[in-house]
Every structure is written in C-alpha cells, then in structure tokens.
Amino acid sequence: MAAQFRLPGTVEKFSTLIGHNSISSVLPEYDQSNMAVINSLATWLEDLDFRVQILPVENQPGKANLVATLGEDNGQGGGLVLSGHTDTVPCNPEKWQSDPFTLTERDNRFYGLGTCDMKGFFALVLDAVEQFRDAEFKQPLIVLATADEESSMSGARALAQQNALKMGKAAGTKKRYAVVGEPTSLRPIRMHKGIMMENVRVTGRAGHSSNPALGISAMDAMHSVMGELMTIRKDLAANFQNAHFAVQSPTMNLGCIHGGDNPNRICGNCELAFDLRALPGMSNDDLREEIRTRLTPIAQAHEVELEVEPLFPGVSPFETAESSAIVQACERLTSAKSEAVAFATEAPFLQELGIETLVLGPGNIDQAHQVDEYLAHDQIEPCVNLIAQLINEFCLS
Structure with a gap:
C-alpha cells in the first residue's frame, strides 16, 4: 500500500x-x-x-x-x-x-x-x-x-x-x-446590513457666469438632489430600526462629489456617489426605485438631465x-x-x-x-x- x-x-x-x-x-x-x-x-x-x-x-x-x-x-x-x-x-x-x-x-x-x-x-x-x-x-x-x-x-x-x-x-x-x-x-x-453604491449624474448647460440665463447649473440642481437624499436618509432612520445592530437604522453616506471646471463658468455637469446600507427585510431594488422616483421632480424643476445608476450590483x-x-x-x-x-x-x-x-x-x-x-x-x-x-x-x- x-x-x-x-x-x-x-x-x-x-x-x-x-x-x-x-x-x-x-x-x-x-x-x-x-x-x-x-x-x-x-x-x-x-x-x-x-x-x-x-x-x-x-x-x-x-x-x-x-x-x-x-x-x-x-x-x-x-x-x-x-x-x-x-x-x-x-x-x-x-x-x-x-x-x-x-x-x-x-x-x-x-x-x-x-x-x-x-x-x-x-x-x-x-x-x-x-x-x-x-x-x-x-x-x-x-x-x-x-x-x-x-x-x-x-x-x-x-x-x-x-x-x-x-x-x-x-x-x-x-x-x-x-x-x-x-x-x-x-x-x-x-x-x-446590505450595501448599495449609487452614482447620480446631473447634466445642465455650461455658460458664462456673468449671466445665469446663459446656462443651467448642474450644481444648483445637485444641491437639491443632496437635500432630497438627506430627507430620504431621515425618513429611513425614522421608519426602520433593528435593535440587534450597533447602528440600529439604515445609513446613507454622501461619499464624493465632482462638478464644474472654473469659478467663472456655470457648472454643466455634476456627479455624486453615495452608499446606502439597508437592514434585513429591506430591498435594495425597492430603495433604488424610491430614490429615482423622488429625484425625478428635481430634474424637471431645474430643467436638467438626471441619471441614477449603480456603481456595482450591490x-x-x-x-x-x-x-x-x-x-x-x-x-x-x-x-x-x-x-x-x-x-x-x-x-x-x-x-x-x-x-x-x-x-x-x-x-x-x-x-x-x-x-x-x-x-x-x-x-x-x-x-x-x-x-x-x-x-x-x-x-x-
């Protein structure tokens, strides 16, 4: 043997x-x-x-x-x-x-x-x-x-x-x-918790900063996007808790933002990346859909194009x-x-x-x-x- x-x-x-x-x-x-x-x-x-x-x-x-x-x-x-x-x-x-x-x-x-x-x-x-x-x-x-x-x-x-x-x-x-x-x-x-990482891209129109009518500021629209995301964050924290976790509610982190190219030029493009960590029982797909639904009126109000896309599948x-x-x-x-x-x-x-x-x-x-x-x-x-x-x-x- x-x-x-x-x-x-x-x-x-x-x-x-x-x-x-x-x-x-x-x-x-x-x-x-x-x-x-x-x-x-x-x-x-x-x-x-x-x-x-x-x-x-x-x-x-x-x-x-x-x-x-x-x-x-x-x-x-x-x-x-x-x-x-x-x-x-x-x-x-x-x-x-x-x-x-x-x-x-x-x-x-x-x-x-x-x-x-x-x-x-x-x-x-x-x-x-x-x-x-x-x-x-x-x-x-x-x-x-x-x-x-x-x-x-x-x-x-x-x-x-x-x-x-x-x-x-x-x-x-x-x-x-x-x-x-x-x-x-x-x-x-x-x-x-789960994790999803999303990118929000706002496209406006660049122009000379001396006259706001010459362009559409993507950064102004992104300011509203950030405000709505922070409202969503508060809503999630108020509506979902799990006492087993040290941080008992879902979290959202606005991680990085990039936009514009010069102080005297209306910002034509702006991007924001954020992550969201959901609790058991919550759905990443449902959260993505809610975020898109709540951000869509901002695009209409500011007359910009707005895209939300995942940075990875989550x-x-x-x-x-x-x-x-x-x-x-x-x-x-x-x-x-x-x-x-x-x-x-x-x-x-x-x-x-x-x-x-x-x-x-x-x-x-x-x-x-x-x-x-x-x-x-x-x-x-x-x-x-x-x-x-x-x-x-x-x-x-």
Missing part, C-alpha cells in the same frame, strides 16, 4: 496562501489573478479525497471559483458548506513592518496580507478536515472558495447564477447549512433565523449569542441557493484591510476544534 500523503503543516499552508498575491481591485493596475490560491487549495483538497471543480468566472480572465465535495452529494441537500474568498484588498507594502506576502510570526501572531481576511480560514479548515481521513460521511462536506469578494463579489454572484452547489428543491430535500469564515473573533453572526441584507440549526449549533459550541454586524459578506448569495447560512471565522474584523494585518495564535486551535465539531454534527451524525 502506498504511503498516505500528509498535508503541509499549518504554518506551511499559511505561508503558501499568503505568498500568492491575489489582490482584487476595481483598478486594473492592482487587480491580480486568484488562480495560484485556487490551485494550491485544489491540490490539498484532492489529497484529502475531495472531488474538486474549478469554475472560471465568466468575463473575468484569471479568476475562478472552487467547489470541493467530500462524501456523496446526490442533489438532495444536506451537509455543510465551509465558504471563504480567496482574494485580498490592495495594500501599502512600504507601510508594513514586514513583507505582506511573506508569513511572519511575532508577538504570538501570524502577520501577512490575508491572514485574517481570510486566507487563514482555509488553512484551518484543512487542519480540521484532516482529522476525518477515515470517517464515513453521511452528508456531504463542501469547501467553497470564491473570487473577487473584495471588489465586485463576481465569484459568489456567478455561483448563485449557476446553482453550482446543485441542491434540489424537491419535497424530500434536506436542509443544507453553511459557515462563511469571515473574521468575527469566532462569534456567530446571523445578520448583517449586496442584499442578510438574516438567518435564530432557530436555525446552524445558528443553534454555533451558539452552543462557542457559548456566545449570535450577533449582527454592519459589514457585508457573501452570505446572501448562499441564501439564494436555499442554504441556511452563518458568518463565523477566526480573527478580528478590526485587523482586516489594515497595515500589518494579523491572525492571533490563540484563535487557531479554537477555530480548528469548532470546525471539526461542526463537521461531526452536520456530516457524520
């Missing part, structure tokens, strides 16, 4: 994953392929007898998702999905104390870009799975690795559209559960019921009550596939997207143990 392959140790897995530059960015000069991460994960998972699919993301050269399955998946649901993204945000290497693409240990921490958010999660998933080499899986274990979460979430969108997890919808279909391993300090998160608000088996299990195993957070994740896309989902992973969100990102050593063993307990409960029992 051939000798059984042994996966690299925890440190080596961390080091390999951190060493692959998989930055995703809306700016082409920073954007990188995630294929090196995908291929490393595929090799390790295949050595653990997973059936691995690498699914290129359409119209995204060099970007792919991975779906790896251990145990029989007959399309009738059941089992556990462990999900994470393979990309990172851009960084400023000159501001780091060590190379962000080289795993560095100091102060009982692993430093490196993606240690916390969230390549480290995959290394710990593999550590946990290795304990079950000879186990009989009654329900499938699925490891999901996605592309471009930090920029467009195009990977998760593609999986949702393809129904890549192929779960049936028949009456006998078992429930399937997922954990998205974003950094939550191993606290279960069962709801988060992420829906997310909520899983407190009574869900995955929420109950994670609350029991962590001795922590499930919570709500303001940041968005890929969880809503898994929900679209009918999977009851929770967000829970090692590391603190405060370290994500920061110089000298790290994962504390004291998160590692508890995370591996928790993942192993979830595998045992949802795949072996």
Whole structure:
C-alpha cells in the first residue's frame, strides 16, 4: 500500500496562501489573478479525497471559483458548506513592518496580507478536515472558495447564477447549512446590513457666469438632489430600526462629489456617489426605485438631465433565523449569542441557493484591510476544534 500523503503543516499552508498575491481591485493596475490560491487549495483538497471543480468566472480572465465535495452529494441537500474568498484588498507594502506576502510570526501572531481576511480560514479548515481521513460521511462536506469578494463579489454572484452547489428543491430535500469564515473573533453572526453604491449624474448647460440665463447649473440642481437624499436618509432612520445592530437604522453616506471646471463658468455637469446600507427585510431594488422616483421632480424643476445608476450590483441584507440549526449549533459550541454586524459578506448569495447560512471565522474584523494585518495564535486551535465539531454534527451524525 502506498504511503498516505500528509498535508503541509499549518504554518506551511499559511505561508503558501499568503505568498500568492491575489489582490482584487476595481483598478486594473492592482487587480491580480486568484488562480495560484485556487490551485494550491485544489491540490490539498484532492489529497484529502475531495472531488474538486474549478469554475472560471465568466468575463473575468484569471479568476475562478472552487467547489470541493467530500462524501456523496446526490442533489438532495444536506451537509455543510465551509465558504471563504480567496482574494485580498490592495495594500501599502512600504507601510508594513514586514513583507505582506511573506508569513511572519511575532508577538504570538501570524502577520501577512490575508491572514485574517481570510486566507487563514482555509488553512484551518484543512487542519480540521484532516482529522476525518477515515470517517464515513453521511452528508456531504463542501469547501467553497470564491473570487473577487473584495471588489465586485463576481465569484459568489456567478455561483448563485449557476446553482453550482446543485441542491434540489424537491419535497424530500434536506436542509443544507453553511459557515462563511469571515473574521468575527469566532462569534456567530446571523445578520448583517446590505450595501448599495449609487452614482447620480446631473447634466445642465455650461455658460458664462456673468449671466445665469446663459446656462443651467448642474450644481444648483445637485444641491437639491443632496437635500432630497438627506430627507430620504431621515425618513429611513425614522421608519426602520433593528435593535440587534450597533447602528440600529439604515445609513446613507454622501461619499464624493465632482462638478464644474472654473469659478467663472456655470457648472454643466455634476456627479455624486453615495452608499446606502439597508437592514434585513429591506430591498435594495425597492430603495433604488424610491430614490429615482423622488429625484425625478428635481430634474424637471431645474430643467436638467438626471441619471441614477449603480456603481456595482450591490449586496442584499442578510438574516438567518435564530432557530436555525446552524445558528443553534454555533451558539452552543462557542457559548456566545449570535450577533449582527454592519459589514457585508457573501452570505446572501448562499441564501439564494436555499442554504441556511452563518458568518463565523477566526480573527478580528478590526485587523482586516489594515497595515500589518494579523491572525492571533490563540484563535487557531479554537477555530480548528469548532470546525471539526461542526463537521461531526452536520456530516457524520
């Protein structure tokens, strides 16, 4: 009998994953392929007898998702999905104390870009799975690795559209559960706000500023647009609250504005970009429609053209019921009550596939997207143990 392959140790897995530059960015000069991460994960998972699919993301050269399955998946649901993204945000290497693409240990921490958010999660998933080499899986274990979460979430969108997890919808279909391993300090998160980013473009007519009749000021119209958006913000705060969140109402941030070209010229064009973070139960599509409806009279009053368009497709608000088996299990195993957070994740896309989902992973969100990102050593063993307990409960029992 051939000798059984042994996966690299925890440190080596961390080091390999951190060493692959998989930055995703809306700016082409920073954007990188995630294929090196995908291929490393595929090799390790295949050595653990997973059936691995690498699914290129359409119209995204060099970007792919991975779906790896251990145990029989007959399309009738059941089992556990462990999900994470393979990309990172851009960084400023000159501001780091060590190379962000080289795993560095100091102060009982692993430093490196993606240690916390969230390549480290995959290394710990593999550590946990290795304990079950000879186990009989009654329900499938699925490891999901996605592309471009930090920029467009195009990977998760593609999986949702393809129904890549192929779960049936028949009456006998078992429930399937997922954990998205974003950094939550191993606290279960069962709801988060959505996010939409919109651009308002006002087109007037430039002219000499000595005579207002020679033009139509796009900036004057934008002043009214801003006033109406702030009124919408007040209305949303008055009408929608959720006490589970630290900021209990929806938020709207008027983020940037650009317009005009000279003080002595009537402004012909002006653009405003804003974000809106809706609570669970609210609809991004409904909010977009309300905003367009309420801004249309401003265009008519100022005799300008006004366009509202999304800067990206947005992420829906997310909520899983407190009574869900995955929420109950994670609350029991962590001795922590499930919570709500303001940041968005890929969880809503898994929900679209009918999977009851929770967000829970090692590391603190405060370290994500920061110089000298790290994962504390004291998160590692508890995370591996928790993942192993979830595998045992949802795949072996």
